[in-house]
Amino acid sequence: MISGNRRRTLLLIIPFLLGAGSFAYGIDFQGTVFGDYYGSAELSTPYQNLRGRLFYRPVLSGPLLDTDLELTLSTDLYIDLLPDFGYTAAENVLHEAYLFLPAGPSDIYAGQKLVSFGKTDVFSPLNCVGGNHIYKLSLDDPYQGRRPEAMLHLKFYPSYSDELDLIYIPFPRPDYGTTTETPLSDSSADLSATVHFSRPPYNIDSPHSIFLAYSRFSDSFDFQLLYGFYTNPTPDFDISALTGTAPVTGLITSRYTRVHTFGGAFSTSLGELVWVEEAAFNLTEDLDGSDMGVRNPDFTLNSQITGTIFGGTFAQLNMIYQHIFYFNAGSSVYAPDTEAFLRSEFNNYFTQPVQNILFFIAHLHNSFFREKLYVALNAGFFFSTELYLAPRVSWALSDLWSLEAGADFWTAPPPNRDLLRGTKEDNFYIRVSFAY
Amino acid sequence: MKQNRRLTLSLIMAVLFLFLIAPLSAEEMTVKTILDRFEETIRIPNLKGVLTVKLIAANGDTREIEATAFQKQISANQISRLFIFDYPPSVRDTGMLIHSFMNGDDNVLWIYLPAVKRVKRIALAQSGGGYFMGSDFSYSDFIAKSRVGYTREYLGEGTLDGVSCFMMKEYGATEELRRLQGISYMINYYRKSDFLMVGRDYYDLAGELLKEYRVLEDLALQAPYIYPTLITMENKQTGHKSVIQVTDIETEDLSERYFTTRYLRNR
Numbered sequence: 001m002i003s004g005n006r007r008r009t010l011l012l013i014i015p016f017l018l019g020a021g022s023f024a025y026g027i028d029f030q031g032t033v034f035g036d037y038y039g040s041a042e043l044s045t046p047y048q049n050l051r052g053r054l055f056y057r058p059v060l061s062g063p064l065l066d067t068d069l070e071l072t073l074s075t076d077l078y079i080d081l082l083p084d085f086g087y088t089a090a091e092n093v094l095h096e097a098y099l100f101l102p103a104g105p106s107d108i109y110a111g112q113k114l115v116s117f118g119k120t121d122v123f124s125p126l127n128c129v130g131g132n133h134i135y136k137l138s139l140d141d142p143y144q145g146r147r148p149e150a151m152l153h154l155k156f157y158p159s160y161s162d163e164l165d166l167i168y169i170p171f172p173r174p175d176y177g178t179t180t181e182t183p184l185s186d187s188s189a190d191l192s193a194t195v196h197f198s199r200p201p202y203n204i205d206s207p208h209s210i211f212l213a214y215s216r217f218s219d220s221f222d223f224q225l226l227y228g229f230y231t232n233p234t235p236d237f238d239i240s241a242l243t244g245t246a247p248v249t250g251l252i253t254s255r256y257t258r259v260h261t262f263g264g265a266f267s268t269s270l271g272e273l274v275w276v277e278e279a280a281f282n283l284t285e286d287l288d289g290s291d292m293g294v295r296n297p298d299f300t301l302n303s304q305i306t307g308t309i310f311g312g313t314f315a316q317l318n319m320i321y322q323h324i325f326y327f328n329a330g331s332s333v334y335a336p337d338t339e340a341f342l343r344s345e346f347n348n349y350f351t352q353p354v355q356n357i358l359f360f361i362a363h364l365h366n367s368f369f370r371e372k373l374y375v376a377l378n379a380g381f382f383f384s385t386e387l388y389l390a391p392r393v394s395w396a397l398s399d400l401w402s403l404e405a406g407a408d409f410w411t412a413p414p415p416n417r418d419l420l421r422g423t424k425e426d427n428f429y430i431r432v433s434f435a436y
Numbered sequence: 437m438k439q440n441r442r443l444t445l446s447l448i449m450a451v452l453f454l455f456l457i458a459p460l461s462a463e464e465m466t467v468k469t470i471l472d473r474f475e476e477t478i479r480i481p482n483l484k485g486v487l488t489v490k491l492i493a494a495n496g497d498t499r500e501i502e503a504t505a506f507q508k509q510i511s512a513n514q515i516s517r518l519f520i521f522d523y524p525p526s527v528r529d530t531g532m533l534i535h536s537f538m539n540g541d542d543n544v545l546w547i548y549l550p551a552v553k554r555v556k557r558i559a560l561a562q563s564g565g566g567y568f569m570g571s572d573f574s575y576s577d578f579i580a581k582s583r584v585g586y587t588r589e590y591l592g593e594g595t596l597d598g599v600s601c602f603m604m605k606e607y608g609a610t611e612e613l614r615r616l617q618g619i620s621y622m623i624n625y626y627r628k629s630d631f632l633m634v635g636r637d638y639y640d641l642a643g644e645l646l647k648e649y650r651v652l653e654d655l656a657l658q659a660p661y662i663y664p665t666l667i668t669m670e671n672k673q674t675g676h677k678s679v680i681q682v683t684d685i686e687t688e689d690l691s692e693r694y695f696t697t698r699y700l701r702n703r
Contacts (some may be wrong), residue, residue, distance in 0.1 A: 121556075156697075
């Protein structure tokens with residue numbers, strides 16, 4: 001049995017040994033190292049150190065022993081110095097580890113890897129492979145995005161323009177979040193319960209996710225069709241163990257349910273603009289909306305337009321519409337206030353707060369000083385008092401070193417909910433990166 | 437007598453007519469000849485090379501970008517180009533695939549972003565504000581221009597840096613095109629010996645000199661092909677300069693599979 005310290009030491013040494021050995025076999029050894037600091041920017045609360053992290057992602061890639069078989073291997077290694085000491089959870093150390101074999105008109109991948117479907121760049125409804133890091137401080141954190149999945153991935157190319165994807169994931173990975181027990185209580189709702197989150201590294205109890213996709217790239221337009229039958233990485237809730245009337249008590253347990261996703265995306269150029277339409281229908285286990293603990297079926301449409309505006313500024317606008325079927329349908333045995341409270345908590349956790357959702361996301365960016373300075377702004381408008389603003393700036397100290405800073409602001413205060421999925425606390429960060 | 441006068445008059449009219457039409461035919465012929473011969477030199481059927489782009493700021497700060505470049509004449513109407521970036525690390529493994537058309541159809545650009553594992557369709561103007569990787573070269577400088585949509589005038593012969601050249605004025609046929617490009621006109625210099633375009637001066641919408649394009653070195657491939665291997669683009673208004681050097685040039689046949697989104701994603 002290897003002690004924790006020795007295990008961590010090995011995890012740090014192994015990439016270097018592999019890197020040294022890789023030169024003998026022509027494998028590329030690349031990596032990114034950064035140190036960052038996040039501080040809170042919430043005016044209504046005292047200042048907090050949110051994170052101080054040293055992060056290293058080494059990446060090995062290349063042919064295996066002069067064959068057509070290629071290996072990609074990357075790990076995520078970090079230590080947090082603020083606010084408390086911490087380090088990469090064991091299940092997150094391995095980032096991608098897969099073999100790739102080009103075989104005539106096919107490509108075969110086996111191992112843990114990232115896959116990205118869809119054509120819109122934010123809130124893509126077709127991009128449903130893999131769970132998320134739900135407690136990331138920057139919504140666009142490039143190092144805590146989707147989680148790679150262990151899969152068998154076949155790509156078939158009937159022609160130079162067409163692609164067929166078949167993905168089988170035996171044991172899908174759920175969203176990653178550190179909370180395991182959350183109290184769910186409200187005196188006015190006469191509720192005092194506990195939510196127990198089961199977050200296994202791999203979902204052994206709800207296995208077998210399958211995705212089928214067809215893509216076409218042509219001079220006039222690109223499009224993609226997708227079908228997925230998979231275990232939703234975001235948990236639903238089993239409330240059958242709640243008992244009593246005033247108050248209602250008991251244990252709510254998370255469970256992972258199955259989803260069918262049908263969707264498509266279309267992309268074409270309109271002169272100097274690029275227009276993308278993407279839509280998906282999700283059919284969940286709550287077919288008639290009667291189970292408030294399970295997310296409802298929904299339909300999402302994302303329209304995206306990109307272009308260049310004044311001064312060569314890249315501009316992108318997304319309009320996202322979502323309809324929730326059977327919203328708040330069905331009834332329960334609980335008192336109206338209790339039921340209303342539970343529905344509100346669950347609906348917001350599922351990001352289904354109202355029956356029809358419409359919001360806009362805008363992105364602008366430009367570079368200056370021969371691309372040394374990069375400036376960007378992300379903004380979200382939700383037809384409410386809540387606006388999302390996320391400025392980003394990056395300065396290339398050299399070809400390898402960069403200095404980055406940014407902030408995430410929500411104009412509304414953080415929601416006061418027990419079941420909060422993610423964080424909406426205003427924050428800022430500064431980061432120094434080295435890539436080789 | 438009357439007959440002789442009539443004959444003399446006819447002869448004079450014929451000479452006058454020939455005098456009037458001859459220069460028009462020569463001018464039109466010369467523009468077409470220059471363009472035909474120039475395109476012969478650059479329509480290389482297959483090309484692969486290593487591209488190094490140096491971005492030089494007015495104060496001398498230099499950034500360097502390296503890429504492997506592929507080019508293929510897919511058909512009489514289409515040339516495809518693929519760029520796979522190797523350096524700096526921030527753009528490593530990023531790929532760009534460009535299909536360009538001689539009949540005036542819009543060019544198509546796909547970009548592969550390794551960080552998000554996606555192939556995206558983008559408009560040329562959106563990538564780097566229309567400039568190749570932040571350099572002073574616009575995409576239209578890389579892409580052989582369709583003859584459609586441009587007006588050209590032959591200016592006669594001249595010299596550029598001691599080299600005898602044919603000079604041609606070129607500009608977008610519509611005000612919208614000139615405004616989109618930010619260029620009111622260009623003066624092109626075609627080397628007399630082989631019709632390679634060795635220079636181009638760009639004038640902004642105010643008629644002021646904006647940029648100078650110069651070919652400093654070129655490589656004679658299998659006749660009639662010539663490829664510029666050292667090119668500079670200097671912005672005379674900002675002091676920026678970009679230098680492109682192409683090395684390790686190969687002209688063996690390239691499969692069309694290189695110019696597909698499959699290859700863009702997996703090399």
